[in-house]
Amino acid sequence: MPIQNFTLHQLGWQPGYAQHLTLQDFEAGYPARVVAVHRNGLAVLSARGAATVILPHGLAAAVEPAVTVGDWLLIETDAPRVLRVIERRSLVARIAAGSDHRTQSIAANLDTLFVVTSCNDDFNLSRLERYLAIAFEAGVEPVIVLTKADQCADVESCLDAARSIAPAVAVVAIDATSAASIAPLAAWLAAGQTVAFVGSSGVGKSTLANTLLGNAAQATSGTREDDARGRHTTTAREMFVLPCGAWVIDTPGMRELQVGAIEAGMSAAFDDIETLAAQCRFHDCRHQGDRDCAVEAAVAEGTLDDRRLANYRKLQRETANAARSTRERREHDRHYGLLNRNAQRLQREKKGRDY
Numbered sequence: 095m096p097i098q099n100f101t102l103h104q105l106g107w108q109p110g111y112a113q114h115l116t117l118q119d120f121e122a123g124y125p126a127r128v129v130a131v132h133r134n135g136l137a138v139l140s141a142r143g144a145a146t147v148i149l150p151h152g153l154a155a156a157v158e159p160a161v162t163v164g165d166w167l168l169i170e171t172d173a174p175r176v177l178r179v180i181e182r183r184s185l186v187a188r189i190a191a192g193s194d195h196r197t198q199s200i201a202a203n204l205d206t207l208f209v210v211t212s213c214n215d216d217f218n219l220s221r222l223e224r225y226l227a228i229a230f231e232a233g234v235e236p237v238i239v240l241t242k243a244d245q246c247a248d249v250e251s252c253l254d255a256a257r258s259i260a261p262a263v264a265v266v267a268i269d270a271t272s273a274a275s276i277a278p279l280a281a282w283l284a285a286g287q288t289v290a291f292v293g294s295s296g297v298g299k300s301t302l303a304n305t306l307l308g309n310a311a312q313a314t315s316g317t318r319e320d321d322a323r324g325r326h327t328t329t330a331r332e333m334f335v336l337p338c339g340a341w342v343i344d345t346p347g348m349r350e351l352q353v354g355a356i357e358a359g360m361s362a363a364f365d366d367i368e369t370l371a372a373q374c375r376f377h378d379c380r381h382q383g384d385r386d387c388a389v390e391a392a393v394a395e396g397t398l399d400d401r402r403l404a405n406y407r408k409l410q411r412e413t414a415n416a417a418r419s420t421r422e423r424r425e426h427d428r429h430y431g432l433l434n435r436n437a438q439r440l441q442r443e444k445k446g447r448d449y
């Protein structure tokens with residue numbers, strides 16, 4: 095499918111991004127949005143159309159976590175070179191698989207994260223809470239989407255349960271296979287809005303994306319990276335536009351989000367527990383048999399769900415572990431960086447003596 099030209103607004107540009115740019119920046123370059131990350135460069139879309147640009151090493155090293163799909167870049171006017179990575183409004187990240195515990199960026203500058211679960215087998219409040227904390231940490235508005243409403247005898251109970259864990263979050267029940275049923279999602283899908291779906295396998299994320307795509311058989315990102323045999327490589331990250339003009343980011347990592355160090359997200363997702371905790375007698379109360387614990391008192395009174403407290407504790411532990419791993423990795427990197435620099439210095443000195 096040919097790549098259309100988009101205006102900056104259609105690509106999701108918002109006035110806030112310009113805050114960090116000077117007049118000089120705008121003279122030197124133009125904004126472009128990353129729609130895919132390839133081994134040989136970044137695929138971008140801008141008011142000038144599609145291009146592949148290179149991120150200089152110095153710039154790549156300075157941006158942590160790395161540039162990802164959804165990021166806005168400033169591209170040099172006369173060369174396909176990145177001048178700047180524009181400050182992100184939001185970033186969904188995850189802890190990398192493997193042992194080095196690096197933070198991997200998954201999607202930048204999302205407006206809405208649809209947290210998808212089904213009304214039947216998959217329905218699980220603790221899992222929803224986990225995703226909500228991740229969304230809050232990322233700075234993205236979550237919307238809870240309950241799929242398979244057409245296969246559920248008591249949708250109202252599911253809606254009520256979902257609302258009970260997050261009174262400020264919108265909850266929508268739909269049949270993901272029906273265009274009419276998903277109409278309420280339009281509120282978050284205006285032209286230029288950027289969204290993503292998270293949720294377990296089989297809950298209907300692809301079905302929903304397909305229904306949103308309607309008859310537009312294929313996404314128009316034009317950014318698929320094919321290897322020599324024409325296969326779609328699994329490392330490609332993707333962003334595509336819907337007929338309504340909203341963008342969907344669907345990167346592989348989106349489906350395997352793990353809790354990183356998400357203190358701020360936890361506070362937002364469990365503000366009820368944190369408000370209670372402020373009333374505990376001891377400021378370092380563990381809410382586990384401690385004297386005069388307001389949190390445990392609320393459970394005893396029946397105003398706080400036992401399950402919710404248990405989940406809060408579990409996610410707190412995961413957050414603490416992730417924070418510790420990140421700290422240890424940084425210390426490790428610093429230590430070995432120093433050893434390396436010392437070794438290089440000794441080598442230079444030795445060379446100097448040999449002359």
Ligand SMILES: Nc1nc2c(ncn2[C@@H]2O[C@H](COP(=O)(O)OP(=O)(O)OP(=O)(O)O)[C@@H](O)[C@H]2O)c(=O)[nH]1
Nearest residue numbers: 241242243268269270271295296297298299300301
């Ligand atoms: N009746 C009904 N079926 C649905 C609904 N949503 C999804 N399904 C069906 O559920 C199955 C799984 O849906 P998918 O869209 O593949 O789920 P997914 O979340 O994309 O799964 P992964 O790709 O594994 O992450 C498919 O057979 C869909 O047709 C719904 O709202 N109603």
Ligand SMILES: [Zn+2]
Nearest residue numbers: 374379381387
């Ligand atoms: Zn307590």
